[in-house]
Amino acid sequence: MANNIFYDIYIIMKKDLTEFMRIRARLVTMILLPIILIVLFGYMFPSTGSITHISIAVVNQDQSQAGLNIVSQFISSAQSSGLFNVISMGSLSSAQNQLVSGNVYAIIIFHQGLGQQLRSSGTATVQVIIDQANPSLDAAIQGELTQIFSSLRLSATLASASSSQVTPIYQGLIPQTSNTIEFLAPGLIAMTTILAGLSGLAMTFSREKELGTLDGLLMTPISRLSIILGKGFAQVVRGLASGVLVFILAMILFGVHIYGSIWLMALVLTLGILAFTGMGIIATSFVSDQESAQLIMMMIQFPMIFLSGALYPVIQLPSWLRIISDILPLTYVISAFRSVMLLNAPFSAISGDVYILLIFTLVVFAIALPLFQRTVTK
């Protein structure tokens, strides 16, 4: 009759999920909440805030004197506008890596022979690749870049008499044109699944305490760890299920697509849910009644919803709020999740976010386990 911890975890998880499926009110909330959110946000455009110091990459493939002059004039003009922070990149591929990782929002490519072409015909084009993940930001960047290009005084630079004009040609990283909901969908999926985890696990514990069944679990010869992990994984399964639900809705209603790996997305979400279930245990172990627990959850949830970049880009926030946003774990989940889903980011591009989440989850559980132990046996 030796107990196997994985089996115990599975049994607890299955029991929690069966209970969950049978309590109609909870099941309905799980289905309704995503529908309400996706409909609300799907038809609502995020407002374009004032953009400042957005990082863009410049790749110069035209090393002729004329080419160098054009590029340096563009850079100084873009920098002095205060809108952009221009980074010169040696190659297109390294610039693309930066774009996928979210370090720059656009790449401007000055083709070989650009100076030559301008001098001979008076017009030329530069290619601009834009991170389409956020349409409002996308539009703002396009508008500003077009203006900067049209204001360049190229005739002086090229020492030509006729007026010369460089036109930017915009192109997305994803071939299709994006819409607002494409930006919102990953944030909504991540947010609904993960925030449910925050209160979910703590709530099943207080429910079992009230029912009296927690004592029943504690009196069986299984470890405390398998109880907490079994319940934690039940939340993960539930969270992933509601994530799939939001995605299907977004797909049917708004034509949202997944461009990246589903497994990477699931990995990011699983880590996020586990981290948040642990946070929920910590938050509730300091209060004795369920009402205060709910209040604490609200206090954690609300700022996170607005500062994590789920609903509008973090880059639109003032810098002091951006610092807070950088501390919030939901920010990492959402940025990694969005990069994978929309930009097909490979693991290497989101590994930083994943490691931060992993460490965060481990630390949270290292704190939550003894707290849980203390609360149940005190």
Add this chain to the structure above:
Amino acid sequence: MSIVTENLTKTFNGLVAVNGVSLKVTKGTIFGLLGPNGAGKSTFLRMICTVLRPTSGHGSIEGFDIVNDTNEVRKTIGVVQEKLLLYPTLTAIENLEFFGRLYGIRGKPLREKAEALIEEVKLTSVKDRPVGTYSTGMRQRINLVRALIHDPKVIILDEPTNGLDPQSVRWVRDYVKRLKERNLTVLVTTHDMHEAEELMDELAIMDRGGVLAVGRTADLKRSQDVATIEDLFLKLTGRELRDEVSSRLKRRGW
């Protein structure tokens, strides 16, 4: 001896809930803990059931230490608490099988055991209904056999007849007697002196966390020269066993 405690004590933030309780329970007997609400009965039981850690003192069940050999103790005891140890949304069979698995029982033996227990309490016809839909008496019957799924040697019951209708009370008391016939050790708490009178081989009278008297029920009454357990309690504490409010409520038909 089946259950032994020495100076078992539990304090909650300065409140002494159980104060140095030393008891010995003989194998195959029904041992009763009698005391008013708040006497510390449940807290004492939760300590020997390994749910609460004693503040001080020792205890063992069938030779296993309640602090150091928790897993062995947990396999040895079957517990019926004041609150039902059942999930209302799960069926009777699901509840029994869930707990059985946590005790390491699997597959066909588990199913057969669960079905036999359900049959024993005559609930086979409703075994696939969520126990939340059962009447209070039916729930308590399932709750009792749930504690037996892993064939424990010692059964611990915390006020098992509290809040039941007279018919169910009768049934539970008869069932507890049958457990003794199977040579199980039974430790049961109550605040009902009739129950104490009828069921217990031995009795410990508890009040305010401490034990006032222990012994065979008949010996206790004889030594204090009283006719009933209620008189015994009155003599030991100077108070009625049932507190005023609950007896007044009862008189009004609650």
